[in-house]
Amino acid sequence: MTASGLSTGSAIKGAHAMLDAAGVPTAERDAVSLAAYALGTTPDAVGAHSEVPVPAEFWALVDRRVAREPVELIVGASYFCGRRFLVEPGVFVPKPETEELVARVVERLRALPTATPRVVDLCTGSGVVAITVAAEVPGATVTGVDLSGQACDLAVRNAATAEVKVAFECCDVATALPELDGLVDVVIANPPYIPVGRAIGMPEVRDHDPALALWGGPDGLDVVRAVERTARRLLAPGGWLFLEHGPYQVQAVLAMFGDAAWSQVADHETVDDAVLVARRAEPERPEPERPDHDPNRIIREQ
C-alpha cells in the first residue's frame, strides 16, 4: 500500500486501523513503533514528526506486521524492563510477562545479606534477563547459559551494548557449570515448556520463535526437570530458584519440588504464565553435643 504525501500522524492512524483489523493486540503501539523505525527516531519522539510526510517504506513495514511478523523482528529491537535489546530471527523474542520474573528476582537479590551474589540464568536466549539483573544489581556476578550458539552470540552483543559484564556459556542446562556447584545464590530460568502438540494461538510465537525455545517434550516439562536438577546442584544452601512455566503446569511443577531438598516453595500467577519460587533447603544441623552427665565418671585433675 502506498499513500504519498500522507502525514506521519495520519499514516499512523491508518496503520492502527489496518493492524486492528488483522487482529494485532498491540495495534496502536506497533503503528507508532513502525513509524519511529521508518523515520529513524524513537517511539517517544514520533509525536514531534506527526506533520512530516511518512516515509514510503512505512507501508511495507505495516504489511509485514499485518502478516503477524513480530514488531520486534521488523525493527530489530525489543524493549525489556525499560532497556533496548537487539533481537533477530532464530532467537526467542523476549516477552513482557517475563518482566515480572525479573522484578521478583531483583527484589530477592536486593534483600540478600550479600551485596555480591552469584546468579545463573539458565535458558538465557538473547540475555535480557541476565543483563537486566546485572544492570539492576551491580554487585552480582551473572552467568547466562543457552544451548543455542546463535542465542549466546546475540546475548554477548546485548551485554556489550548495555555495558554490563555477564558471562555466557553455550551448553545444555543438564550439564551446565559444574564448577559452580553449591556456590550460587540465585538461579533463574525461563525454559521451553510448551507440551508438544499443544496449539499456540499467537502467530508471532508459533511462526517466528525457534522450536528449541518453545517445545518441552510430551508434557512440556523435559527442560523444566533438567532445570530442577541443575538448580538443586548449583544452589548454595538457602539459595533461591525462580522458574517461569505454563499456568496449566502448576500442579506438576509443584510436585517436582516436593522433596526435602526444597523449602518455601510457592507458585505465583503472572499475566500469561506462572513463576515458581523455591528455596534450596539448609542441610539439617547435627544434634548439639550433649554434656556428659555420667555420675560415675571420674574427672581427673592434675
Ligand SMILES: C[S@@+](CC[C@H](N)C(=O)[O-])C[C@H]1O[C@@H](n2cnc3c(N)ncnc32)[C@H](O)[C@@H]1O
Ligand atoms: C523461552 S526461551 C527464553 C529466553 C530468555 N530467557 C527470555 O526470557 O527471553 C528458552 C531458551 O532456552 C534455550 N534452551 C532450550 N533447551 C535448552 C537446554 N536443554 N539447555 C540450555 N538452553 C536451552 C533456547 O535456546 C531458548 O533460548
